[in-house]
Amino acid sequence: MARNIGTEEAIKRWDQFADAYSEMHTEQGDRHKEIFLNPTLFSLMDKVENQKVLDAGCGEGYLSRLLAKAGANVTAVDFSKRMLEIAKERTGSEQIIYKYGNCEDLSFLEDQSFDLIVSNMVIQDLADYEKVFLEMYRLLVKGGVFIFSLLHPCFVTPNSGWEKDQNGEKMHWNVDQYFYEGAYEQRMGEQEKILLFHRTLTSYVNTAIQSGFLIDGLIEPKPSPEMLEKYPTFKEDFRCADFIVFKLRKP
Numbered sequence: 001m002a003r004n005i006g007t008e009e010a011i012k013r014w015d016q017f018a019d020a021y022s023e024m025h026t027e028q029g030d031r032h033k034e035i036f037l038n039p040t041l042f043s044l045m046d047k048v049e050n051q052k053v054l055d056a057g058c059g060e061g062y063l064s065r066l067l068a069k070a071g072a073n074v075t076a077v078d079f080s081k082r083m084l085e086i087a088k089e090r091t092g093s094e095q096i097i098y099k100y101g102n103c104e105d106l107s108f109l110e111d112q113s114f115d116l117i118v119s120n121m122v123i124q125d126l127a128d129y130e131k132v133f134l135e136m137y138r139l140l141v142k143g144g145v146f147i148f149s150l151l152h153p154c155f156v157t158p159n160s161g162w163e164k165d166q167n168g169e170k171m172h173w174n175v176d177q178y179f180y181e182g183a184y185e186q187r188m189g190e191q192e193k194i195l196l197f198h199r200t201l202t203s204y205v206n207t208a209i210q211s212g213f214l215i216d217g218l219i220e221p222k223p224s225p226e227m228l229e230k231y232p233t234f235k236e237d238f239r240c241a242d243f244i245v246f247k248l249r250k251p
């Protein structure tokens with residue numbers, strides 16, 4: 001996989017995959033979002049009601065709708081035209097401003113126009129995350145918060161996955177190529193291969209700090225007892241972390 005493959009190619013694939021991806025989403029997102037990400041994201045938010053919130057990389061928009069229902073004034077941006085069409089179709093009475101744009105350059109949005117920015121599973125899908133961090137910093141008011149979730153970069157790497165025995169039992173989770181930084185492909189659905197960009201945990205933390213942010217919180221989500229009761233097979237998620245969620249603050 002060419003290291004210099006970029007965001008344009010990633011978005012071409014998201015456009016092609018948008019319908020199938022959205023099919024997997026209810027009003028709580030997909031199952032991983034319902035179990036791991038939504039409770040974590042909302043637990044990290046200081047306040048939602050009447051806050052100006054940017055959903056950076058909104059996809060089919062379930063999180064924008066949850067935020068709007070919680071009383072936020074939501075602007076939602078995505079670089080896939082098809083995702084945005086679906087998000088608009090799925091929006092009912094919620095007041096959401098949808099914008100077509102690349103999170104690496106949102107110059108059509110004014111400086112310091114948001115109290116809170118949420119980016120759910122997007123930053124590993126684009127090439128220039130350093131630019132995104134600078135953009136999010138520019139767009140936040142002083143004291144504003146940027147919360148983003150990622151596939152956990154220590155465990156989800158190119159060629160990571162379960163090692164199984166001859167009976168198909170999961171023995172342990174394999175990690176490889178941790179220090180590789182760049183694009184790789186991941187199969188999603190029947191035929192589609194989306195592009196992901198791997199970076200080390202060090203790169204994410206240092207980029208956050210160099211962009212001017214303070215790290216205000218960090219969670220590696222695990223299923224709650226209530227979610228385990230609802231979805232018992234997710235007990236295997238105590239073996240390894242799939243996700244990591246950062247809360248950054250603009251001082």
Ligand SMILES: C[S@@+](CC[C@H](N)C(=O)[O-])C[C@H]1O[C@@H](n2cnc3c(N)ncnc32)[C@H](O)[C@@H]1O
Binds near residue numbers: 007010059061103
């Ligand atoms: C894994 S989906 C997550 C969507 C949504 N945040 C959610 O949680 O359902 C990734 C989304 O990021 C969008 N995306 C990828 N690169 C982007 C970029 N550079 N700017 C804006 N959106 C981007 C894709 O089009 C896709 O909708």
